[in-house]
Amino acid sequence: MEQKIRDDPWGFVYKKLQEKEIISQRKIQEVDDSFFEKFGSILKQATQKAALEESTPLAPLKEVEEQDGEKVVTEVSESRSVTRDSDSGNETLLDTDSEPEDPEKVEFYVEAVGWNVDELYLEILYEILHNVGGCDIGCEVGQQAMLTYVQEAFKISNDKHTELLTQAEAKEPPELMLNVEVIEGKDLVSKDPSGLSDPFVTIYLMSNTSHRYNTSVKSGTLNPVWEEHFSLPIPGNLQEDSLCLEVWDFDPAETVKEKMTKIFEVKGVKGLRKLMKEIAITASTGKHDNELIGTANIPLKSIPAGGMVMWLNLSKKSKLRRQGVLKARFNFSSEKNSQVAAQEHRHLLRILLLHELDSSKVAPYWWCGNFSAAAEGVLTQHAAQSGLTQLDNQLAQWAVFCAVTTDHPLSFALFNCLLDKLTKPLQSGLVNEEDVKLFWDGAKKLLPTCFSHIRKLRKKTAGDKTVMKTLREVLKILYKVSALDLPESIDLFPVNLYGWLRDKDDGSKLTIQEVLNQAAIQGASDWFVHILDNNECKDKTEESRLQHLIRVIQLVRSDLQRAVEYFDRVFVEVMSFPYSKTLYGVYEDKIASLVEPEVIQVCKSLKRLRYSEGSTNSVHLAGGINGETGLGAPDVGTEPLAMGTTLFELYLALQRFLTLGQGLNETDWNSYSISKFHGWFFGGVAQWLDIAAYKALTRIEKAVELDNLVPVDSNVKYSSSGVDTLAIFYQIKIFWQQLAWPDVEGCYTFVAKIIDDICRCCVFYSDRMSARVGGAGAAGAAGGAGGAGSPFESRFEVTTEWCVTINNIDYVRQSLPPFVQELDMDAIIRRMCEARSPLEAQRCKETLENVIANAIDTVKNKIVDLLEIMIKKMMPSITRFLIEGAELLHQDCSSMDRVMRYLEANLDTLYQHLNNENFSRTLDIVWEQLGEVLYELIQANLEKEKIATRIRFFRRRYFGKNKVSPNILFFRHRRAKITRYIDPRRMTKSAAAILDAKRRPPSFFSNLHECLKIMIRSFRQDNKDIYESETLKRVEYLLKIHGMETRELIHQYHLERWQEQQAVTEPKMGLLTVRAQFIEDNLKIEIMNARNLMPTDSNGLCDSYVRVGLLPEDTFANVEKPKTQTHSKNLFPLYDEMFLIQLSAEQRRAADALLHLVVKDKDMFSVSNTFVGEAYLHFSEVPATPAPISSLPQMHLPLSRPSNIDGDAMKALESRQGDKQAREFLKKQRQKMPSKQFFSLG
Template sequence: MSNWEAVTSASMESWLNPRLGQGIQEVDDSFFEKFGSILKQASQKAALEESTPLAPLKEVEEQDGEQKVEQDSKSILRDSDSGNETLLDTDSEPEEHDKVDRYVEAVGWNVDELYLEVLYEILHNVGGCDVGCEVGQLAMLSYIQEAFKIANDKHTELLTQAEAKEPPELMLNVEVVEAKDLVPKDPNGLSDPFVTIYLMSNPSHRPMPGSVQEDSLVLEVWDFDPAETVKEKMTKIFEVKGVKGLRKLMKEIAITASTGKHDNELIGTSNIPLKTIPAGGMNMWYSLSKKSKLRRQGVVKVRLNFSSEKNSQVAAQEHRHLLRIILLHELENSKVAPYWWCGNYSAAAEAILTQHVAQSGLSATDNCLAQWAVYCAVTTDHPLSFALFNTLLDKLTKPLQSGLINEEDVKLFWDGARKLLPTCYSHIRKLRKKTAGDKTVMKTLREVLKILFKLSVLDAPESLDLFPVNLYGWLRDDKEKLTIHMVLEQAVIQGASDWFVHILDNNECKDNTEDTRLQHLIRVIQLVRSDLQRAVEYYDRVFVEVMGFPYSKALYGLYESKLASLVESEVVDVCKSLKRLRYSEGSTTTLAGGINGETGLGASSVGSEPLTMGTTLFELYLTLQRFLTLGQGLNETDWQSYAISKFHAWFFGGVAQWLDIAAYKALTRIEKAVDLDTLAPVDTNVKYSSSGVDTLAIFYQIKIFWQQLAWPDVEGCYTFVAKIIDDICRCCVFYSDKMASRVDNVGLVSNVYEERFEVTTDWCVAINNIDYVRQSLTPFVQELGMEEIIQKMCEARSPVEAQRCKETLQNVIANAIDTVRNKIVDLLEIMVRKMMPSITRFLMEGAELLHQDCSSMDRVMRYLEANLDTLYQHLNNENFSRTLEIVWEQLGEVLYELIQANLEKRRPPSFFSNLHECVKIMIRSFRQDNKDTYSSETLKRVEYLLKLHGLCDSYVRVALLPEDSFANVQKPKTQTHNKNLFPLYDEIFQIPLTPEQRRLTDGLIHLVVKDKDMFSVSNTFVGEAYLHFSEVPDTPAPISNGEAIKALETRQGDRQARDFIKKQRAKFPSTKQFFSLG
């Protein structure tokens, strides 16, 4: 539509921005902008903020929205929890009697015996090249005395007892694991190796002597040579590998044949000094050598450790007690932060523990199990690093799964797990007190989840209550056996529930106004959204990777139900409290069009209830919309089960009320826009003015508002879109009425000689404005998404219903467009009608004085040309063509009335002839769109009348009907009377008929009057008349015998009578019957 569609969405925004704050917005305090572009910008800003990764150092007190003293905030982060303090701390704060019991267990009645045993082991260290060598004996004694908190006297006494004891009988445990790269000794290129082990000082097996530092362990790897006969050896000839193998086989055959011996052959030896074996044992590859050979003969892997013949159960119990005492001492002295200690002992402590493990004969699994039991017990009072427990679980999982651990130790393991799990779940519940995104926090969370996962794959004893009620007061009692995964889910949900309570407690609504309550709800949703965003950005991936648990989805499920219960009632109450629009009776204000036809709304009673409506309600709507979008991403398949998925229904009344208010305010703004309009084009490239753009700006803002709502329910969507379309159509009709009224008195010019109407640019711009608004309707409806709504209606309901709805909306739009188009036509007719008095006056003068050197025709032509030129310059082609049609139609009516009036005055034919010439000149001068003819039926009728009452070359043709019955009968024609409007034909025709033709009951005489045209193929039809045969006098006797003829014949002295009789007798036939036409 060329420049009529110049204002698109982008150009509309560029037009609106400079006008914000001008008079047009002041009429309703920028009502539409607040709910349209301004609300959209705020929503986009909020969405951008929500999608921006959160700052990793967002602390709890910042989220509360309160400025707190730094010390208080630290105290809250460290000591407090959200929600119920009693229940929430039961999993991390042990009861007082538990603490006492653990202290008694650590330093109980057998402390002297344990202390004596440790002193004895320190005095008789085993192994070397480890921490025991680096830490002196005195340092170890001093450390153990301090750890056990033993007085000096008691220490001296027990040390003396330890020195008096016999040295321990130690054993060296040797495990030959594997060997590789052995030198082949058999003809086939392989060997049959076996190993012999002995001490260099004495190869016999016995307890090791007290001093073993200078002794060495000897490993010999031999090739076994079985006792075979020469015949048996000969059978291996095909297994020989290479020349060297063949030489070896020949040598073996020769030795066997000569001596019969079959000695094993040494592959290589390795000497291991005992002082190089650490107390904690070791795994080592050792090279094999041989005196006669320079190169290495292979390598062998050996696992070595010391032990003593001590009861393993007693030794494990002693080690757990010792480990607990030393751990508590280490924690007390190091002042390490919670969750930070990861198993790093001081050198003295490490040496003592290593010696105890070595001299007690504890295996690596026994040592790990003891550490697990002690660490799990201690971590409830002083949290240790979760990575420490993961490391132990890695070492214990395989022995537990393979059944290598006895039943008592399995129970010990799960007792430790039961003590550890509350701390793990507490960390998950209180995750929000940590710094989101911090590397340490993320690492700790991963370690916690790994612990839970590794424990979940192990089979706990059926009799074990892994989740006692006294430690898990926050667990729901579902009367079923809980698993680690189930408790994890409840911990996550409980933590989120506590955080939700925390948010409400720290963000109370300050006053009870509707706007404040809605702002409070928005704030709560934003804080909940922030927590969910942290979950998505930082935690969700860890939970899914480690536990396969959808952390963010679980949080969302809780939050959405709580928000739904919190927000729904509030929104419904606010929507119900909105004041409805009321209109007073007797007003003339009507809105034409619409689904229900013309509707009189009356004047709104706004004195006591101003039509104000804050944007907060819809800010809350958009906040919930974005919150639901987040849920749709987290739960793509089942999000419709969420209570909040139907949140839009809570706002139904609010949206309906807004549309009512918007309809009224649109009318008010349109009226103001028309008043402020200067009727000057807004740009040199367009032909419409500011009020047209202002009216479209209203529609544009309503469209933005509707698009932001993105109403999901198809039925509600249709209801609102139908109302929007209905209201917009009403506004278009209202605007066209106001614009027509605006220019009603424009264009009147008067002077001392005359008063006439002249077409101005104001009229053209007004028409263009109305047409511009009309043309915007169809694209506006498309942008509202009507087609998509109908398609959804078809899917949700039935095609028949959808089609009916579509037709209803289309009828509304079509009616509005037709109404506005008719308004344009009415306006054009009014404009042309105002021109007609001057045109009529000029035409009268032209008809009177056309050929007397008068300028009247020039004046009418100049008048028409000036007005039509203005219209041509400022109207679009369609409206200009429409104007010309109206001009000719109106001109035809004026001429028709002029002709009728002058016929009554018995004007001469020259008057009508002059008038006809004037019309011809006008038609030639203002031919539209290069057409050779004009379409006005009235003007055609006028021209016909002018021809009829002007100079005419007429004649009459006579015919008999029906034609098939009178096919052979001639059709006589009169003479043509040139340039005569009142011809006297005075002609008689005699038409011979057969008796059958004369007796026809339906016979007619057809008289046709035509105007002869010299240059036309066909003459112009003027008129016709029909006469029935029954109406023609029947004269069977010759006229010559009539009374009239006889009377005239007797008047011999009357010359005129004689001449008449003479002429008549010459015409009379002798015998044929004829009709008299005279």
């Protein structure tokens, strides 16, 4: 569990804050009015909520209609009246898109036909009376129903209707024509030997068989295509007559010889039989008759008035099987003038359409071209009897529908269908000039409605299927019209209909794509004005102004979100027009102009932190992390927006707005004015970070104050203040992640400040926690762990408060690396490397790493300091128990139990509540400080002996050996002067107390060494043989030295001299060359020569000899000490003498035995010879071999003299002035030294 917490401290903190609401946390938040929660979690939640609201599909937007000077609010989804809604309320009279805001009902049929309405009505009555065709709607409705319908549509009185009907009946029947188009044939029966036919068609009426019409011959095919037109006059008896179509195979006039040449074209046996038959007929009769393939009959009454296209089955009397099919088109026409007929049809169509719309009360944009049966019959009869083609009919519908839709919007799908039919004739030039003008006049009336729909798209319900379908139809109309060639004489976008359009700079005509772009821009501009008009800022405070800006951005982004989710795909698919991108370009410029000055002004109004004079007991930034300053605590409560989140809610709103723009324009979003919006907030962010740092220190101080130093959970070892401190860091991290500062330099600046402030908070927290726990664990009873008879009345006991404090500091320290990692510092450095240079980025990285490393080291040192303070409080008891145990080690078996129990009790508490790292660190400090105390104890013993020696010296000098001091003041002055050599600053209280006690014998140090080894064995970790504390190793060695007997100490001195000899590289006293070997238990040594001996005589020469001795002396007391012959006046003597020394088995195996070679100068007139130098040879360096000694390598031993008295063994011997053996040995060694290099107490 603890490992998981260590791996993810942030997640654990957040979980704990969510699961367990602690009262102290509430009190901590009350200190700064939940400052960090507002800017961290609360702000994040508010941001998520705002993003959700912006992305949620909105209900239909409300719009405003102007009626009689009053504003009436209605829902678009419920509005199905003919009246049109206003846009944003700011249009001029010319800015209407031809949609009057309060249209009046007008009798359009009067306006349409004017003075000749009676003539048109009479013509329609005449056509109804002389109905042509059959099987159509006109026949189903009936003549009387059609008469009644046109009377209602033309609004003719009964008398007038009767009069005109009488006139129509009196007129003669019309002269009609039947138009036949033979289109193609398929699957005709073959009549030629080749398996094919040469078909042609004959057309005639059954009432007039002599008047026949023939098509051209299509040679060699069974699927001919003719596409040929014929007009047949219709007799009076239309209902009984029928049309006959015969398909023949043409047989050309050929001789028998010519027919014989086709033998190779014959296909199959059947073809051969046909060829033979043709040859036989030609040879016998010489005739060449065509052969009938099949016929088809059509009653004229079955042809509808509007015409039809159908496939006819060909049959033959002698054949049961179908002989093929023939496709043909049939329609009726008259000989009326085409222009007059087309004009009449347009007038009729308009009157009937207006009547249909008025009677059906159909909603705007819903009528899709479906007339009633009576209207359909009237229109069909007029078109048929006027001889109008389908193109004429379609152009009439286009012109009328475009004119009517300006006042009563029709379905855009209707116009799309018409455009599908008209596009091809217009592009192929099949339409005359007048009809082309008629088409574009209709387009001029239709396009304003289309562009108005795009401008007012926000009044529709986003995502509604009908709305999306309508938009697609509108865009298809624009696309199809834009694909046609516009005549130069046509002004498609007149000023009186497009007041919002801006002309091009070069004066050229605007294209539909350009007008579409301006329509989208104008719609966005109108909507932005509408947002501002309906969301006015009620008061002028900074808070209200910022809230107003946030609301505007949210509404604008909602509009963009709707455009992206619903409309943009349709615009791109149909028109390849980036609708959302265009809207964004309008909105971002307007928002930048609106928001930038406000934000800059607000950020400038944020004053720098002010500090109230005289307050020095509060933490704050000006005083640094130690909380001491003369400037006082900052008065942040009165700063504008110091506690609010509105400014940064605005920042996040702009951030989301820019993110949307980046998605819409991935390549060029940097060109937007709003792309640099973060720069407006630079001062505000810097101010917030200053306040946040101060608030963090203040909250940390309060958290430490409220901390009861009890773990927050059984699974962890830290208390509430550690969790509260990390919660602050967590909230700051959330704020920074929400900020997502894009500028790399500013990002580095802010992150560097955040890291620096967090590091300072960590150090500050460790300081406060250290001060908090300083007095804990003050005392334990005298009879506690120490048992009865403890020398102290009270002693320090380690409590859980100490452990929790250390764990808290360490927990906060461990949070620094993951905190920096979650700030994504590596990504910032990479961006810095790309923006600047790798060298500069590396310097920035190293700077931050140094800040973090310094903070971590500082906090680690705080932990170490705290542990040292705790251990120092334990040291007096440990030292006293240890000394007592050393004095009574062999007298009282429980002498060591007291110190062991005391250590075990405290270390067990530390082990239970500290983590492994800190516990190991604690043991290090225990042994380190114990080593220091014992070292001071040894030094104090040495100083004690030196003081005693100096006192004896002054007594002998001033008062004689057995005299009492005549002047005690003088003696005290001298004693005080001598004690100045002791530095009390290096000694603990326990060591200082020991200094006043008696001098310790070697047995004391030996026992103390044993006690120390027992402790080390008891508390060593990980089965380590030797503890790794250098101080402890040194102390253990010194205890071993001071615990030796004098003879052992003397030999230790010789071993130190041997070790010094190993380090000599340039011998100044000369060099002695020898060979040595062990032969069983005998030592054989050959003294060969000496080199560069130090001259001792006045003549610059030396009379030298070598004496051989074995050490330690007490071990080799019965062994003779041979010496060589004296070689006079020679600095390079050649001795060449061999000695064999008899040794016992015990002597041969003696540990650390040495061969001592002393070179002396023989003095003829002196009692003693002069010491030149000495060398040592360890028994381990002497080989044990029976080989001849001459075969062994020579050993060159550097000669040396004792150079100083600072060795450990020498100091230990000096401390034993009461030991005669030690005094005599010291005297001999000092005699070997140059007089200037040793200090004699004599």
